[in-house]
Amino acid sequence: MTAQQSCNDMYNGIQEKTANLLWEWGKILQSSRNEMEIDQKFNIFVHTNRNGIFKSVEMISEFFRIATQMCVKNVYQLLNKDKAPPRRENYYVMCDSFIKLVSLLIKKNAHSANPAPQLKLLPMILNTIAGRLLQDQEEHGIHFHQLPYHRLIIILFLEMTQEDMAIVNYEVVFEFYQMLRIVRPSAAPGFCYAWLEIVAHRVFMHRVLVATSIRQGAGMMYCTLLILLFEFLHPFLRNTEWAPPVIMLYKGTLKVLLVLVHDFPEFLCDYHYRFCDEIPPNCIQMRNIILSAYPMNMIPPYPLSLNLDVDLIAEMSLPPRTAIHFEAIIPSSKLKKDLDAYLEAQAPVTFLSELRSNIQVVNELGSRYDTKMMNAVVLYVGTKAIAHIRAKGQTPNMTTIAHSAHMDIFQNFAVDFDCEGRALFLNAIANQLRYPNSHTHYFSCCLLYLFAEAVNIKEQITRVLFERFLAERPIPWGILVTLNKLVHDPVYKFWTQEFVVRCKQDIGNVARIIATRHRIYNGQQI
Structure with a gap:
């Protein structure tokens, strides 16, 4: 034998x-x-x-x-x-x-x-x-x-x-998390629907996210699984036309996010930055769902009230929930050293002229810039600006955010970058317009300041805000507050802007939607 x-x-x-x-x-x-x-x-x-x-x-x-x-x-x-x-x-x-x-x-x-x-x-x-x-x-x-x-x-x-x-x-x-990483959608595309069904299962979701309060890192496991899903969807979702299987997987992903917003909003608050890094710019509804989450113990005030003064909201002085370390979102590199040096001494001036080349990766339309680096720089500079303002015993407003190294960087993005770069920059700011917290307060002031001061970016700011507002609900609280302020505050002269006059009927329709569409907020009749 x-x-x-x-x-x-x-x-x-x-x-x-x-x-x-x-x-x-x-x-x-x-x-x-x-x-x-x-x-x-x-x-x-x-x-x-x-x-x-x-x-x-x-x-x-x-x-x-x-x-x-x-x-x-x-x-x-x-x-x-x-x-x-x-x-x-x-x-x-x-x-x-x-x-x-x-x-x-x-x-x-x-x-x-x-x-x-x-x-x-x-x-x-x-x-x-x-x-x-x-x-x-x-x-x-x-x-x-x-x-x-x-x-x-x-x-x-x-x-x-x-x-x-x-x-x-x-x-x-x-x-189980380790095993699901092995059979992730990119490795086993034929299993992607069943994979999503497992990740979205009520028991699986509960076991992982409830364990977060007991063992540090359990929430990060679920975050990683969702990111694996976003990474798989990303190249398909960037296209203008989606095949039926992609639409089915996309709708399933939206349902998972809606469950998380309802049952585990703190989880989305903690990891919103990482999720927004992976979601394509054209997936506005998906991003809106994530950014609409707010802690269960909070009831944000009605955002479309004409009498709302955000400076009087106590939560606007508090930092947001997060599971990331802001100091580490930009990898140690020459860019980070130069950025820290400029924020400290507002010099050298050449840093601003070199900023575009540091974020631009290729010269190909549609993927010219490093989106993750743009998001990281905007959030990093914003957190440094908030700390700088607080250190002087002040709060963010149109006066305190102006004439600083931080605003110089943001204005450079608005002036020196092309249309694609400005769109990524403005979306990076809009990603921080969430529930009442110090980041929402600062970045809302920042967007309004740029609208008031920068000539060439007003129409793009309006587009970014309108795109997010006109998507399917839920709409992030910070987007509603900022848009409401922009449209109704005479300081910004919104209705006399050239592009508004040119498209007055269409924009007027949106303004009427602002007044009527969101009369129900947080389940309460307004």
């Missing part, structure tokens, strides 16, 4: 044992009436097979691999039948049975005196599923089915995050 024949016989033997074990375990589940009875029969089942498949970690790993293949093959066979099973649940019988066995193997070890085996078995099964998924997608191409993998992953997660496993919830969630 050759070595190859010996290996084949061994594999066939393990495969046959695995099939018998799955069949026997399935019968146990069918005959059990409750969880207590399943636990009792599980102990007998494992004891009976302790010298076989379950005698070592290596044998369990092989069992996981072969059983996963069998579950997937079973679903494919059912899907390829001429007549589908009468109920969708019939597709899941074998997958659910296998996952129940896996979860008990992990949890029984976790409840023993030495919980270490759990840390081996959970990533073992998750890596097995992920590896099989990637291989299956490559083999089947457009005929790949995501259904069995979605079922295996989500049922295993539900089993592993029950209330009695609360002690190890963070470790369990982390292992």
Whole structure:
């Protein structure tokens, strides 16, 4: 007998044992009436097979691999039948049975005196599923089915995050996070819809984001998963026309963000900067949803009131919630050193003339500038300006923000940059117009100051604000306050601007919308 024949016989033997074990375990589940009875029969089942498949970690790993293949093959066979099973649940019988066995193997070890085996078995099964998924997608191409993998992953997660496993919830969630990074949409595009469904699952969302208050970094995991989704969508969303599959994935993403705004607004407040870095400029509604989030313990005042004085709002003096370190948003480089030196001494003057070349990356229309660097510079300079004003015992207003190194940089963006660069700059400012906080206050004053002082940028400022206002609700509070101030305050002479006179009817329609469309705010009739 050759070595190859010996290996084949061994594999066939393990495969046959695995099939018998799955069949026997399935019968146990069918005959059990409750969880207590399943636990009792599980102990007998494992004891009976302790010298076989379950005698070592290596044998369990092989069992996981072969059983996963069998579950997937079973679903494919059912899907390829001429007549589908009468109920969708019939597709899941074998997958659910296998996952129940896996979860008990992990949890029984976790409840023993030495919980270490759990840390081996959970990533073992998750890596097995992920590896099989990637291989299956490559083999089947457009005929790949995501259904069995979605079922295996989500049922295993539900089993592993029950209330009695609360002690190890963070470790369990982390292992699933690692696996979801492996099968991210860019690596497994055929699995992207199921991937989004897992990430958006109410239990998954709750386990990850509630764990944030217990273990630092849990929120960052969910943030990273959403960024992986945005990165996958980015090249498709930049196009003017979207294919139906892209539209479906985009709508699913919007629904996830709307759930987050309603149930976990603090999470969006904490990570809004990172999200806005990844969202294409033309996805205004998606950005608006993120920027509309505000802490649950806050009720912002009605933003379209003509009598609203933002300087009297107590929250306008408080820094916003954030999970980023503002000092580190610009990587250590010559640009950061020169920027800090200019903010300190307002010199050398050549820094302003070189700023454009530092942010411009290519000379290609539509992608000429480093958008992330632009966002970073605008937010960094803004936070430094706020600290500078506060250090003098003042608050941001049209007078205190003027004639400073910080405003010199912003005015340079407005004057020296071309139309594309100015649009990115203004959108970077608009990304900070959120709920009442010190950033919203400063950047709102900044935008209004630029409108009053800069000649060549008034129309672009109006466009940025109108684009965000005319998108589907919700609309960020800071956008509404700034636009309301711009349109109604005679200081800015909005209605006498040349571009407004030229398009007075269209802009007048928008002004009427401002007065009527948002009469319901925060669920209250105004």
